[in-house]
Amino acid sequence: MVIIEEASHPWTYHVFLSFRGEDTRNNFTGHLCTALRQMGINTFMDDQLRRGEEISTALLEAIEESKISIIVFSENYASSKWCLDELVKILECRKSYEQKVRPVFYKVDPSHIRNHRGSFGEALAYYESKFKEKVHIWKAALKEAANLSGWTLSENCSESGVIHKIVEEISEQVINNTKLDVAKYPVGIEPRVQEIHKLLGVGETDVHMVGIWGLGGVGKTTIAIAVYNSIAHKFDGSCFLENVRENSNGGGLVKLQEILLCEILKGTKLKVTNVARGITMIKERLKYKRVLLVLDDVNDMDQLNKLAGELSWFGMGSKIIITTRDKKLLRGHSVKLMYEVEELNHDEALELFSMNAFKRSRPLDGYVELTERAICYAHGLPLALTVLGSALCNENVELWEAALEGFKSPNIREVLQISYDSLDDTVKEIFLDIACFFKGEYTDHVIQTLEAYHRKPAKYGINVLIDKALINTSMGCIWMHDLLQEMGRDIVHQESPNIPESVADCGFMKMFTTF
Template identity: 55%
Template sequence: MNIQGVSVSSSSSSIPRWNYDVFLSFRGEDTRRNFTSHLYRGLYQKGIKTFIDEEDLSRGEEISPALLEAIEQSRISIIIFSKNYATSTWCLDELVKILECRKSMGQMVRPVFYNVDPSEVRKQKKSFGEALAIHEVKFRNNMQRVKRWRKALKEAANLSGWHLNDGHESDFIQRIVKEILSKLNRTLLHVAKNPVGLDSHVHAMTTLLKVESNDVSMVGVHGIGGIGKTTIAKAVYNLIANQFEGCSFLANVRDISKQYGLVQLQEALLSQIFGDTNFKLVNEDRGINVIRDRLSHKKVLLVLDDVDQLGQLEKLAGCKHWFGPGSRIIITTRDQHVLDAHMVEKIYKVAELTHDDALQLLSWNAFRKSSPPRNYEELANCVVKYAKGLPLVLVVLGSFLCGRSESEWKCTICKLQRSLNKEVYEMLKVSFDGLEDHEKAIFLDIACFFSGQDKDFVTRILEGCDLYPVIGIQVLIEKSLLNIENNQLQMHDLLQLMGRDIVYLESTNEPGKRSRLWCNEDVLHVLMENTGSNTVEGIKLDFLEDEDVLLSSKAFTKMKRLRLLMFRNAHFSKGPKYLSSELRLLNWPLYPSSSMPSNFHPKKLVALNMPQSKIKQLEGLKDFGNLKYMNLSYCEYLTCIPDLSTTVHLESLILKDCKSLVEVHQSIGSLDKMVTLDLAFCSNLRSLPSNLKMTSLQRLVLKGCIRLETFPNVVGEMSRLREIHLQETAIKELPLSVEYLAGLEDIRLESCKNLKDLPRSISKLPRLRNLVLFGCSNLGKFPKLCSQSDELSSCSNVLTSSNLSKTQDFNHSTNSCIPIGFPVLHSLVLENCNLFEVDFLASLNCCSTLKSLNLSGNNFDSLPTCISKFTNLKFLRLRNCERLRQIPEFPLEFPCYVNATGCTALIENKGNNVANLLSSEVASLSLFLSLSLSLSLSKPRTNDHHLCITEVSWTI
């Protein structure tokens, strides 16, 4: 169970506010002037704030509201059962209220049996039985009240407490005071000076803990450093500690275990629970045995704060069975993997503060009130925006800015944009310091270059850098250093700033000696002054608008370890004479040279992105062994793609709008890891590889290749290909081998004016959903895709439920046709394809799947009656079918939008067609006819619950 924390306004409090440490419930006439008075004094002398009812006059039957409120506001209730306790209805009502607070608020309750035996209270014997008998007579009309008293007496008598029977009262009272003091001391942890937004977290945690359950439960509290995990744990500890037989709060487990070892933590755990400082353990294994043996029958509350290693949990709280029934273990950590590895099922992920709570917390620390002064409102909101909901950052900055002038606030805010406050930096860096070297490299790469980028793409780049990003990124997520949203890498702004500060501190004076450069000013300095060094691993120059850049021809010569090079909107006057062969990512749009440096050997290059470049040829690049992505779109001088047979890992080749590209090498057709091939608008491209055997290909785009006449032959199965875009090409036909594209879902053939025929094998594509042939004016006909059988009746059998009158003609012409084509087709577009007949519709085997049929702009004069077999058709478009005279009747269940705009012949035969449409009583049928005259034709409503339209109107 993983619960995401959501902060709410602190004004709605759910955490009890204790005004008293102890509430005393007693029978005045029995103990007020002796035992109760002495106990009260003993508590008072130890500084324990105790509520005692000083009223000594006779009381009414009803308990006062002030007394009820005092019970609710007390952390502990002590019930002093004396001989005449049950004779007082006031005392009994107090008892009921106390036990209600125990259940609803976690109040600690302890009974004192003062010269009475616990069994007398539990079983209501002797004086207690006599008193209840009298009450039953007195309250015979309200027996429910008496039943509540009996139940409360029994419940209270079963609680752990103290029994005094002819002993020394003074010693007895000292024991009580000592135990109460120990209970209070272990719960009085300092939580926060200004606990803004804390209540909702505490409420969520108590819901997870389910303290009333007798199971042993472990609950993790997970989140980024400074988000308030420890504060939440302290508040929860204070709230529920009094419900346990022993409690321990081990703070800073990470630091203490490193500095002093786990044995000291084991000793502290036992000492806190048993109140004994004499625990001396020989080693960790001995500590495990002692913890397990001493606590296995004891109900304890244990908080392990800031855990960062699984071994810490294994030595301090190895298993649930180490602890007695009802025990609760709370673990705070920045690393979720620690919780997962320890099988902690309940995890509370702490969310950032809301803007309102963040502003309030800042205001309390900076201005000592809940909101900023009017003249500081804008400045305060800037700080809140910077803090991104981290409470610790707000407290630190608020305290620093307290009492400072507006100009000092402005100066501080400007400084914070460049680097972190030192205290915040040290706090956040703790998680970074605990990473392995390759994990640190991944974190810094993301912080400097890749925050907000696609996770899969970045993973491929970092894999090429031998950084093991699959596990590394997961570790960063578990340690709250990284998030994934919509498959994008997202890093908290302050963590990103912390990472960049780490790199900045590598060389504060000379950027060229840092490992990563992302600041435009620093990058320009290094490139123009040639101050780069072997330390530089990554460079990112990113302008919002086009900028001219002067580049030293030797700028990259010293950067032998450069892995990542990224430019955007940078116009360089000339290209480099050297590029590192260590490059994994080369992102250089507008590359100014016609070729790459002759000494560039991109054996490790993973991604090459150089759109709009002046590159002419890539012949010098023989070894692209690790290349996965290549984008050379809009390279107007590129004429050909060389042999890529050694580029066996290439997954994406994007060559859009390369106007001079005439051919691509035959080797491309055999790249079996290629997923995307995009050659859109390569207007001079005349040939593709003659054969395609790209088993991983999913997307093929040839749109706008106006000189491409031939589609390659498909060799073997290419079942992963999902879409083919052939719009505006000169292709004349598709090969029969198209049937090997078994996974194809979408074929786009708009404006293929040379296309004359479609192969029958196209009907064998089992997953084809969309077939678009808009504007294929030379097509003339659509293939009939059916087999023959003398035994099968016509497809008009599908229409038997509609009782249509015109099926006989259709049966006569199609009575041996078995539909076999396009079993899952959703959309078929044949607009402006010069079709003179559409009888092929009978051969389509997509009766239940076809939703959109576009036959607009064609030359047929009638639709076959089998049109109504498409029972899920939603849109039938017949615009500008000027010869169309007949629209068949539709079955009653047929919900469809029919657009017959411009069908001028249809209106000339209006008596038959419109009447037929109306007589069919079509449900939800909309017919649009925009013609050259106005006419209104009505039909009486004979069956309103089926017939939605009884009037069809068309106007000029």
């Protein structure tokens, strides 16, 4: 899965905190900073900076490199020339870098800031004789900031309650800019997400396990990612454990337990020595936390028992989502809330196929009948629609006719193999190498390995495979769907039925046998 990141400006920090130290450093702002950091939000607070007459270069850089600035207006905020200069810089960055700015009115009246009354008026009047030109700029900045949407904390408010609201809202903004990639064309996703929302009961105090099940390629993982993106900010911690089936082999369950704990506990460095110890750590560390956990592509009861054995392992309001092809597995784990992912209906299938084949929601003139044949063969399976549409993109009617002529029945394997058959021999070998050896490996490593054995167009071949939806890259690694991997290995076996393990004759193996 790919993490979507903003490229317009290099953010170093998620949040910059501007505040009057004597007023709130050891209470509200200090507690807010701790709460933000515990949620994995990279927060700058000037604990280590030495204060002087002018703002330091380090502080100016921290403001520029922060996506969000939170200004804690307190009684004596304006009495600090440093704070006022800091405020001016923050508002400059709001204009220059589209930085988000949110004020907190900590036991002060926003109108006093806006109209320069009370302690704010007194401070500005004091500075009038010394910094006449700057006072004009400071007044404008205070007025602008006080007009922004923020949070108000009066004498009767619960500080912890306001901090919780701030952290939840900021967390949502941060997550909205670092979401897991759902799909290039998320056709038909939203109604399915809404159905799962109902099953989960987000906001309720019950701990729920929800199973998402269906055949391979139908979109279980895609839907789970979309659900995760939509609600992750509402929890104390969250984790999306992908490819559990594949990653649990050997000693993989220990690693998955470690990832689960580190993700939910926001970077806490924990070492899991064995599976039994991992279970104990999960139960001890998470039983009081409201968490969102997704276990993707589970195929064995042992995986569930070791990663999410009981509802009691997690705090009130926690939600656990399990995706699998095996409904019986869910029943065996006492998962009562299940959602079966069905194939796309005709209109959804038509749109998804057309987006991949024509880059528009409907087919081009002259391709309507051929498109109907294609979506019939794909049988509403998103993977098949995506692969077939990508394979036929920008091709002429004659090629479409030839490609679709060979179908005898709605066979998914036949649909997927069209893309493979359209590749040149070198790219075919790269596809088979990935299917047999390199799925889940780092992309750079795969390219270097292939090119070391004189496969010069390896990078080009990988790009071709990505364009044809036969592979994808996520977190720097190469992945392909299970059905495509099975197809690749079957092709190798058909070419060399007498060689053990069905992979010895794929392109990469051939390279070894030539030396």
